[in-house]
Amino acid sequence: MSGDILVLVEHRDGAILDTTHELLGRARTLAGQRGGEAVAVLLGSGVAGLAGSLGAAARVIVLDDPGLAAFSPSAYQAALVPLVRDRAPGLVLIANTGPGMDVAAGLSEALELPLAAYATDVTLDGGSPLVTCQLYAGKIQAKVRFTGGRGIVTVVSGSFAAETAAGSPAVENAAPAGTDGRIRFKGLHRPEAGDVDITRESVLVSVGRGIGEQDNLKLVEALAAVLGGAVSSSRPIADAGWLPRTRQVGKSGLKVKPKVYLALGISGAPEHLEGMRNAELIIAINSDARAPIFSVAHFGAVADLLDVVPALTARLGG
Amino acid sequence: MDYVVLLKQVPDLAEELEIDAAGTGLDREWMSFVASEWDEYALEEALQLRESSGGTVTCLALGVEAGDVDELLATCLARGADRVVKVGSFEQNPDSHTAAAAFAEALDGIPHDLVLTGVQAIDDLDGQVGPLLATRRNLPHVSVVTHIAVGGDGRTVTAHQEYAGGVVGEFEIDLPALLGVQTSREAPRYAPVSRVRQLMKTATIESIDGGGGSGPGSGLVVESMFVPAAGGTAEMITGTPQAIAERIAALLAERGISGGAAR
Numbered sequence: 001m002s003g004d005i006l007v008l009v010e011h012r013d014g015a016i017l018d019t020t021h022e023l024l025g026r027a028r029t030l031a032g033q034r035g036g037e038a039v040a041v042l043l044g045s046g047v048a049g050l051a052g053s054l055g056a057a058a059r060v061i062v063l064d065d066p067g068l069a070a071f072s073p074s075a076y077q078a079a080l081v082p083l084v085r086d087r088a089p090g091l092v093l094i095a096n097t098g099p100g101m102d103v104a105a106g107l108s109e110a111l112e113l114p115l116a117a118y119a120t121d122v123t124l125d126g127g128s129p130l131v132t133c134q135l136y137a138g139k140i141q142a143k144v145r146f147t148g149g150r151g152i153v154t155v156v157s158g159s160f161a162a163e164t165a166a167g168s169p170a171v172e173n174a175a176p177a178g179t180d181g182r183i184r185f186k187g188l189h190r191p192e193a194g195d196v197d198i199t200r201e202s203v204l205v206s207v208g209r210g211i212g213e214q215d216n217l218k219l220v221e222a223l224a225a226v227l228g229g230a231v232s233s234s235r236p237i238a239d240a241g242w243l244p245r246t247r248q249v250g251k252s253g254l255k256v257k258p259k260v261y262l263a264l265g266i267s268g269a270p271e272h273l274e275g276m277r278n279a280e281l282i283i284a285i286n287s288d289a290r291a292p293i294f295s296v297a298h299f300g301a302v303a304d305l306l307d308v309v310p311a312l313t314a315r316l317g318g
Numbered sequence: 319m320d321y322v323v324l325l326k327q328v329p330d331l332a333e334e335l336e337i338d339a340a341g342t343g344l345d346r347e348w349m350s351f352v353a354s355e356w357d358e359y360a361l362e363e364a365l366q367l368r369e370s371s372g373g374t375v376t377c378l379a380l381g382v383e384a385g386d387v388d389e390l391l392a393t394c395l396a397r398g399a400d401r402v403v404k405v406g407s408f409e410q411n412p413d414s415h416t417a418a419a420a421f422a423e424a425l426d427g428i429p430h431d432l433v434l435t436g437v438q439a440i441d442d443l444d445g446q447v448g449p450l451l452a453t454r455r456n457l458p459h460v461s462v463v464t465h466i467a468v469g470g471d472g473r474t475v476t477a478h479q480e481y482a483g484g485v486v487g488e489f490e491i492d493l494p495a496l497l498g499v500q501t502s503r504e505a506p507r508y509a510p511v512s513r514v515r516q517l518m519k520t521a522t523i524e525s526i527d528g529g530g531g532s533g534p535g536s537g538l539v540v541e542s543m544f545v546p547a548a549g550g551t552a553e554m555i556t557g558t559p560q561a562i563a564e565r566i567a568a569l570l571a572e573r574g575i576s577g578g579a580a581r
Binding site for chain 1: 415441442540555560567576
C-alpha cells in the first residue's frame with residue numbers, strides 16, 4: 001500500500017467536471033498529510049490535453065484508448081481494476097455520480113476493497129481515513145473507518161471546495177490493461193431548452209412533495225410572480241410531470257445559485273441539496289421539524305406551506 | 319425474457335429515527351419498515367417491460383426478520399410478479415456486500431436475462447447492491463438509469479444514464495445485465511391491501527439458501543452514528559402563518575426584494 005490518493009477524473013464534452021476538482025483539492029491536502037501523492041486517473045481518447053487542467057494533482061495517469069472515447073461502466077471497470085490493483089493506493093476518491101457509483105462498486109467487489117458511500121467529508125485520523133457518510137436521506141450521519149486502513153470513498157458533489165489552481169503535474173501515459181465492450185455508449189441527450197432558465201433567476205420559489213396536489217402549484221406560481229422570480233422544484237414534482245424537467249434542481253437536475261431560494265415542502269434529500277446549497281439566502285418551510293433542508297437553510301419555519309404561501313403572497317401585495 | 323427484481327425494506331422515514339445505546343447504529347425497537355422507493359420503481363419497470371415484450375418477472379428479497387419480507391413479496395405478487403423468492407436468513411438488513419453475495423448465490427438457480435434493482439437505498443452505507451452483485455457475477459451494469467428498452471433480437475437492452483443538468487447518456491448493453499433503476503416510466507402500480515393480505519395466506523413464497531446469514535461483510539467499522547444537529551444552521555421562525563410571512567417579507571426586503579413585481 002502506498003500513501004497515494006487516487007482520484008477518478010470525470011469529464012464530459014471535453015471539460016473536467018467540477019466534482020473532480022473538488023476531489024483533487026481534498027486529495028492534495030490529505031496526500032500532503034500522509035506523505036503521498038494526489039494522483040488523477042484520466043480515461044478517454046485523445047484526452048492528454050486535459051491533464052494540464054488537473055493542476056491540483058501531483059501526477060496524472062492517462063489511459064488513452066479509442067475504446068474509452070466515452071464513458072462505459074464495463075470499459076472503465078476493465079481498465080481501472082488492474083491499475084488500482086497494481087498501484088495499491090491508500091485511498092480512492094470517486095464522485096457519487098452514476099458513473100462513479102458504477103466504477104466504485106465495481107472496484108470494491110473486484111479488488112475486495114471496502115467502500116464508504118455518500119461521503120460528505122474525508123479526513124485523516126491517526127494516519128488512516130475517517131469518512132463522514134450521509135444515510136437515511138440525510139437524516140443520519142455516520143463516521144466510518146476501513147478495517148484494513150484503506151478503501152474507496154464515493155463523495156457527494158459539493159462537499160469540498162473546488163481546487164483549480166494551475167500546476168504542472170507529472171503525466172504518465174499508459175495503455176489500458178483490459179477492455180470490455182459489453183456496454184456501448186450511443187450518445188448524449190440534452191434537455192430541450194425550457195421557457196425559463198432557472199440557473200439565471202435571482203429568486204427561485206422551489207416546491208417539493210409537500211405541495212400535495214398539482215392544483216396547489218398555482219399558489220407558488222402566484223408567489224413567484226409577485227417576487228419576480230421563477231418556480232423550480234425537487235425531483236418528485238418533475239417525475240410526476242407537474243413541472244418540466246428544466247425546472248428541476250439537484251443532482252440530476254440543475255445547480256442553482258440564486259440570491260434567494262425559497263424551499264417549500266422540500267425535505268432536502270442529499271441529491272437536492274447538491275443543487276442549491278450555495279444559494280445566497282435559503283428560507284425553508286416544511287411541516288417536518290427534522291427535515292434535512294433545515295441543516296442548509298439560513299432561515300426556517302416548521303409550518304404547512306399551504307398556509308404560509310398565500311399569507312406571504314398577500315403580504316407582498318400579490 | 320426473464321426479468322429478476324431485487325427488493326428490500328428500509329426504515330420508514332416518516333417515523334423518527336433514533337440512535338442505539340452504543341451510538342453506532344439505529345435503535346430498532348420501534349422501527350417500522352417500508353419498501354425501498356427505488357426498488358419499487360425497478361419492479362414497475364420489469365412489469366412494464368414484460369407487458370410490452372413478454373417474459374417472466376421474479377422478485378427476490380433477503381429473508382430478513384426485521385420488518386415484513388412476506389408482505390413485501392406478497393405485494394410484488396399483487397402487482398403482477400410471476401414468482402417470489404426469499405433468499406437466505408438474516409436478523410436485519412445486512413450490509414450491501416453481504417446482500418450482494420447472497421443474491422449472487424441465489425441467481426445460480428434462477429433464470430435471469432435482465433436484473434433490475436433500485437439504484438440505491440437510504441441505508442446502503444457500503445455502496446449499492448446492484449453493481450456489487452453484478453461485478454460478483456460478471457454482469458455488465460449501469461446505475462442511475464431510466465428509459466429501459468429491450469432490443470428487437472432480445473440480446474441487448476438500451477437505457478439512459480442520468481448526469482447533472484438533465485443530460486443523459488444512452489447505452490446499449492449486452493444481456494444478461496443488471497441495471498440500477500432511478501425511476502419508472504409510470505408511478506408504481508397500486509396493490510390493494512386486501513389482495514396483499516389474501517396472498518400472504520395463500521400464495522407460494524419460495525425460500526432458498528443465500529450464504530446462511532454470514533457474508534463477506536462491508537469492511538467498514540462504524541465509529542459513530544448521529545442525528546445532525548436539529549435545525550443545523552437555520553434560524554427558526556415561529557408563530558402563525560401570518561407572522562412567518564411577515565418575517566420572510568422583512569428578510570426579502572433587507573435584500574431589496576419587496577414584491578409587487580406582478581403589477
